[in-house]
Amino acid sequence: MRRLYINDEWIEPESGQINPTSPVDGSALETVAAGTPAHVDDAVEATVDASDTLREMNVHRRAEAINAAMDAIENRTDEIVSTMTVEVGKTTSEAREEVESAIRSGREYAADAVRLCGEVTRSQYDDRHNFTRREPYGPTGVITPWNYPFEIPTDHLSAALVTGNPVTWNPASAAALTATHIAGAFAETSLPDGAFNFIPGSGGTVGAALSGHPAVRLLAFTGSTEVGQRIAATAAERSAECLLELGGKDPVLVLDDADVSRAADAIVLGSNYNCGQSCSGTERVIATESIYDELVAAVTARTEELTVGDPRDAETDVGPPINDDIRETTERQITAAVEAGARVTTGGSIGDRYIEPTVLADVAPEMQAATEETFGPLTPLISVADREEAVAVANDTRYGLQAAVFTESLQDAHRVIDGLQSGGVVVNGTNNFWEHQLPFGGFKQSGSGGEYKGRWHLESMTQVKAVAIDYGD
Numbered sequence: 001m002r003r004l005y006i007n008d009e010w011i012e013p014e015s016g017q018i019n020p021t022s023p024v025d026g027s028a029l030e031t032v033a034a035g036t037p038a039h040v041d042d043a044v045e046a047t048v049d050a051s052d053t054l055r056e057m058n059v060h061r062r063a064e065a066i067n068a069a070m071d072a073i074e075n076r077t078d079e080i081v082s083t084m085t086v087e088v089g090k091t092t093s094e095a096r097e098e099v100e101s102a103i104r105s106g107r108e109y110a111a112d113a114v115r116l117c118g119e120v121t122r123s124q125y126d127d128r129h130n131f132t133r134r135e136p137y138g139p140t141g142v143i144t145p146w147n148y149p150f151e152i153p154t155d156h157l158s159a160a161l162v163t164g165n166p167v168t169w170n171p172a173s174a175a176a177l178t179a180t181h182i183a184g185a186f187a188e189t190s191l192p193d194g195a196f197n198f199i200p201g202s203g204g205t206v207g208a209a210l211s212g213h214p215a216v217r218l219l220a221f222t223g224s225t226e227v228g229q230r231i232a233a234t235a236a237e238r239s240a241e242c243l244l245e246l247g248g249k250d251p252v253l254v255l256d257d258a259d260v261s262r263a264a265d266a267i268v269l270g271s272n273y274n275c276g277q278s279c280s281g282t283e284r285v286i287a288t289e290s291i292y293d294e295l296v297a298a299v300t301a302r303t304e305e306l307t308v309g310d311p312r313d314a315e316t317d318v319g320p321p322i323n324d325d326i327r328e329t330t331e332r333q334i335t336a337a338v339e340a341g342a343r344v345t346t347g348g349s350i351g352d353r354y355i356e357p358t359v360l361a362d363v364a365p366e367m368q369a370a371t372e373e374t375f376g377p378l379t380p381l382i383s384v385a386d387r388e389e390a391v392a393v394a395n396d397t398r399y400g401l402q403a404a405v406f407t408e409s410l411q412d413a414h415r416v417i418d419g420l421q422s423g424g425v426v427v428n429g430t431n432n433f434w435e436h437q438l439p440f441g442g443f444k445q446s447g448s449g450g451e452y453k454g455r456w457h458l459e460s461m462t463q464v465k466a467v468a469i470d471y472g473d
Ligand code: NAP
Pocket: 143, 144, 145, 146, 147, 148, 170, 171, 172, 173, 174, 201, 202, 203, 204, 205, 206, 207, 208, 211, 222, 223, 224, 225, 227, 228, 230, 231, 245, 246, 247, 248, 278, 279, 280, 373, 401, 442, 446, 447, 452
């Protein structure tokens, strides 16, 4: 059984465990110990004790520790990739891409942290030197989802620790086994005892205890909008800081003059990558009527080329969804849309384990398939009159994470960038996109409290201290 890690010790509790089963074939995987609220108390106490030591540790030494964790991960990449593939159903190439991206980001956080500085400001008073410093919040809780079970946790942990915040991490139950690889890598570093703690276990128990703990000053949460809002409400009672990266219903706008072939490739990738289980997946396509039929035909044809099946097979493009909820949501949305007049142009079949990638044409903006996060391999296409209507339909949602627009017109691209209420906009590329060199975060109910990735993530993990030195006589 894989164990908890609290205050520099691997712990096997007397009871409580997660028994993961593979979405690929239902087989039982290695069990992982599950913690309790008492373990959360022990871990948070350890982070309280480690706060001063970690804050005072030279940032260059903290950066070395993060790089050492990335080295350990790199050395185990093959083992991690095969765990992820059977535990969450990612294809081998998706899993490898994610681990490599996590390692690259971890090293970037280490490099960025040593350059994270405050600023000197010009005082309006004589003989006064003003400057700011960025300081850690202190005891931090990290709670992460199963859909990018490697990169998201590794990023939050690297960003928190390198900026001097000691962490207690509760990973998603559905990816607890994958999480043990990350925990092993961070546990081996030279960070002070108590700086890193790992407690798998149900979010409703362990995650709730962590987010409600009075000593936790910063919560970094990636997951659904519903759970994020609950965490934020609890944290608000003690004015704890929350970095929330939440759900989306991300739109791709395709305008009259778009390169339809290019748009179709990007849409099919964005809808089906990771079996559609991406926060920035293509959840809605909004196309102007003059190119609508051509786009539907191109998206349908490319979707039909996808191979669905065992994610360990090299030719598989789309593996199984993580659970029954995603199969049920996808099926319910397709059924409701068809009853209301939409057409399935390809796919539509939902088996015991797999979902056939499905394209829905003639979707109206108010259908569930166009309003509710699907998180499955479904591409709903909506027809609109023009650019203005496309932007209005795209914005008619509580979400605003990552959008894309396809157009050959620089003016139209700028007008759409201006008009979209979205944390990110990609022009002429897939919206299922992130890289370390751009901040990633949501507008509206897709996120708050700062940004993920790059130096923006480090800034979100630190608070500003203002210093004024009066050197007058
Ligand atoms: P979720 O159900 O919100 O779970 C996320 C994490 O919260 C899990 O570790 C879960 O534990 C835990 N949790 C559940 N209830 C809790 C509670 N009451 N208190 C504290 N923690 C609790 O989300 P998910 O299904 O794992 O992930 C899919 C969602 O995440 C989608 O909405 C997706 O859009 C979003 N997401 C957003 C981003 C982004 O960057 N914006 C990235 C990836 C995913 P258990 O696993 O034990 O339930």
